[in-house]
Amino acid sequence: MTLAQDIDLPRSKSGSARAPLVSRGAMLRWGLALLTFVLCVVPFMLVFAISFGRKIEGAAWGWDFTFENYQRFFVGAMWPDDVTFLYLQQLGYSFWYAVIASCLAVLTALPFTLLLTRLSRRAQAMWLVFILSSLSLSEVFIVMGWDILLSNNSGLPALFKSTGLTQWLKDVGWFQTLRDWGLANPRNVKFKTSDFATILTMSYLVWPYAVILLYPPLSRLDPSLREAARTMGAGNWQVIRTVILPSVRLPLFGTTLLLFVFLLGTYVAVTVFADPSKHTTAVAIYSNVRGANLNAPFGATQAVILLISASVCLVLGHKLNQWAEKRA
Amino acid sequence: MSGLVLDGVSKSYGSVRAVVPTDLDFADGKLTALLGPSGCGKTTLLRMIAGLEDPSSGTLTLRGRDITDLPAHKRKFGMVFQSFALFPHLTVLGNVTYSLTISGVAKPEAESKARVLLDLVQLGAFADRRIGELSGGQRQRVAIARALAQEPEVFLLDEPMSALDAKLREDMQVELRLLQQRLGITTIVVTHDQREAMTMADRIVVMSAGRVEQVGTPQEIYHQPANAFVAGFIGKANFFDAVACSGGVRAGDVTFEAKARFHPGSRVQVAIRPERACLDHEATGNTISATVTFVRDLGPVREYHLDTPVGAMVVEYAMGEQAKTYNVGDSAQLRLPPEALLVFAVDQPHQTLMAAQ
Numbered sequence: 001m002t003l004a005q006d007i008d009l010p011r012s013k014s015g016s017a018r019a020p021l022v023s024r025g026a027m028l029r030w031g032l033a034l035l036t037f038v039l040c041v042v043p044f045m046l047v048f049a050i051s052f053g054r055k056i057e058g059a060a061w062g063w064d065f066t067f068e069n070y071q072r073f074f075v076g077a078m079w080p081d082d083v084t085f086l087y088l089q090q091l092g093y094s095f096w097y098a099v100i101a102s103c104l105a106v107l108t109a110l111p112f113t114l115l116l117t118r119l120s121r122r123a124q125a126m127w128l129v130f131i132l133s134s135l136s137l138s139e140v141f142i143v144m145g146w147d148i149l150l151s152n153n154s155g156l157p158a159l160f161k162s163t164g165l166t167q168w169l170k171d172v173g174w175f176q177t178l179r180d181w182g183l184a185n186p187r188n189v190k191f192k193t194s195d196f197a198t199i200l201t202m203s204y205l206v207w208p209y210a211v212i213l214l215y216p217p218l219s220r221l222d223p224s225l226r227e228a229a230r231t232m233g234a235g236n237w238q239v240i241r242t243v244i245l246p247s248v249r250l251p252l253f254g255t256t257l258l259l260f261v262f263l264l265g266t267y268v269a270v271t272v273f274a275d276p277s278k279h280t281t282a283v284a285i286y287s288n289v290r291g292a293n294l295n296a297p298f299g300a301t302q303a304v305i306l307l308i309s310a311s312v313c314l315v316l317g318h319k320l321n322q323w324a325e326k327r328a
Numbered sequence: 329m330s331g332l333v334l335d336g337v338s339k340s341y342g343s344v345r346a347v348v349p350t351d352l353d354f355a356d357g358k359l360t361a362l363l364g365p366s367g368c369g370k371t372t373l374l375r376m377i378a379g380l381e382d383p384s385s386g387t388l389t390l391r392g393r394d395i396t397d398l399p400a401h402k403r404k405f406g407m408v409f410q411s412f413a414l415f416p417h418l419t420v421l422g423n424v425t426y427s428l429t430i431s432g433v434a435k436p437e438a439e440s441k442a443r444v445l446l447d448l449v450q451l452g453a454f455a456d457r458r459i460g461e462l463s464g465g466q467r468q469r470v471a472i473a474r475a476l477a478q479e480p481e482v483f484l485l486d487e488p489m490s491a492l493d494a495k496l497r498e499d500m501q502v503e504l505r506l507l508q509q510r511l512g513i514t515t516i517v518v519t520h521d522q523r524e525a526m527t528m529a530d531r532i533v534v535m536s537a538g539r540v541e542q543v544g545t546p547q548e549i550y551h552q553p554a555n556a557f558v559a560g561f562i563g564k565a566n567f568f569d570a571v572a573c574s575g576g577v578r579a580g581d582v583t584f585e586a587k588a589r590f591h592p593g594s595r596v597q598v599a600i601r602p603e604r605a606c607l608d609h610e611a612t613g614n615t616i617s618a619t620v621t622f623v624r625d626l627g628p629v630r631e632y633h634l635d636t637p638v639g640a641m642v643v644e645y646a647m648g649e650q651a652k653t654y655n656v657g658d659s660a661q662l663r664l665p666p667e668a669l670l671v672f673a674v675d676q677p678h679q680t681l682m683a684a685q
Contacts, residue, residue: 225413227378228413231379231380231404231407231484232401232404233427238430249417
């Protein structure tokens with residue numbers, strides 16, 4: 001008796017082995033595709049469809065197929081009689097805050113993470129747990145903390161005044177510079193509202209993400225690369241500039257891009273710390289969809305344009321990186 | 329002339345002593361191998377020489393100049409790392425010009441010099457390749473060219489062959505030695521491979537447990553090992569325990585004539601190289617009876633594994649050296665020539681003897 005004869009295969013009535021109509025793997029794949037479609041594609045398609053809708057005065061909005069919302073975004077509602085770039089300006093502020101805050105977060109997280117990788121395994125684990133736990137704080141909670149810290153009456157400005165730092169700044173002549181930068185009123189320094197406070201808070205929001213994203217590539221970096229550079233005459237700064245940064249260029253770029261896209265949607269920090277004239281597209285979207293304006297189609301248009309802008313940035317970033325790789 | 333001198337250099341990590349206070353000098357233009365088993369402190373010693381580790385005590389001087397506190401980037405000793413540590417974001421040429429460009433040498437001059445070095449290591453045609461496109465042997469050559477680009481006073485190599493396969497390793501050992509002789513650069517190689525050390529080095533420093541066991545030429549180390557550790561680590565050796573007696577040693581009921589080095593009655597360890605022992609048909613002086621238990625034909629040599637009254641032993645013959653061949657189960661007389669017997673004290677496993685330099 002052969003081994004093949006020993007194996008008892010399930011057989012159909014006709015005697016042949018029975019195969020399932022759809023394999024479990026295929027079912028899983030189809031299920032995941034359906035879930036992705038329902039959770040990601042359908043909401044986006046809805047937003048996209050609504051962006052062509054029309055606001056009905058005195059009511060909510062209705063389905064339509066008009067480009068008025070897009071026209072309004074780029075050249076204003078009164079075009080061609082009058083042109084306004086208010087919404088493009090808001091998009092510009094979204095980009096400005098996100099670019100500066102993401103770069104600041106990555107630039108400060110990089111040396112910290114480098115030092116972190118040189119600590120003992122135990123110390124590294126403790127720091128990482130601490131940083132991960134800080135992610136559990138919500139944006140609202142973090143902004144509230146910074147709001148108190150930077151508020152004119154109880155925060156740093158009050159401390160500046162009580163310790164005589166404000167007077168010292170006036171004496172040495174730097175106070176006027178702070179006023180020129182919008183960081184002081186005639187009496188004292190002020191951080192609310194300012195680009196400084198907005199960017200600082202936004203950087204703080206994403207800083208733990210920057211550390212966590214940079215930690216794996218930096219910890220994998222072969223320490224003998226640094227040592228080799230040192231034996232060839234490179235000082236600390238030269239080692240960072242010529243070996244470490246080029247070796248982690250891709251993770252650095254990817255982290256900055258990811259944080260940038262994440263920060264494009266920042267809402268609470270901008271509403272609390274940014275001057276109303278410098279509010280971003282994310283704030284305007286909320287205002288249209290849920291806030292005072294109640295113009296869901298225009299809010300949807302802004303959301304679609306913000307999404308497309310972010311996608312364009314990602315593609316451009318990818319192309320730029322490819323170009324840099326070829327050039328290197 | 330003594331180029332690099334280590335005077336009482338040691339390294340401790342907390343309570344762990346990686347290198348005990350060590351005195352060594354490395355002659356100008358010679359190749360010295362730091363040889364020892366894993367964890368013996370040879371790499372730590374090399375890293376202290378390179379300036380990558382601070383010594384816990386002692387001083388390092390280079391041609392009379394104290395360099396103990398000089399940071400690695402100011403010593404500029406060329407170093408080849410075990411992993412080669414080539415910069416993956418640079419081309420072969422970029423790696424070799426690295427030390428020159430950061431020290432301010434103009435790009436055309438740096439590239440011209442790098443191309444000469446790449447020709448020297450037979451990689452002239454690979455200048456524009458990425459590091460990922462090279463084989464292990466080619467990477468090693470790039471690492472050597474890169475380390476030599478800055479014209480270092482001392483050239484350091486940390487287990488440079490460990491990442492290569494056996495055949496390539498043998499070729500590279502010869503190539504590296506020829507290159508070193510051509511350039512006449514003071515070179516220190518860390519290795520745990522005694523064959524590699526014997527092939528390349530003018531002088532070998534044998535280390536064990538953080539201390540230097542013996543310093544000498546390959547021949548001295550092999551033929552006149554300072555202690556049982558060196559005899560066992562360098563080459564193959566048969567060992568048996570014995571007691572020193574007048575004119576030789578006694579193992580059980582057998583007395584062997586040997587060079588008298590110890591007081592009669594001292595416990596000693598006796599070693600003999602497999603190729604120095606002989607199989608005879610008849611008993612003469614210094615012979616014991618032996619039975620062949622295993623025969624290993626390795627091509628150029630044949631090994632006879634023997635059972636003897638003093639324990640298991642191996643005798644090695646080069647092909648053609650011995651007309652008579654033995655088979656498993658054959659009886660023979662094993663002769664241990666007195667001049668071939670190496671006698672060591674049992675109680676001094678780390679006896680340090682400095683060979684004449």
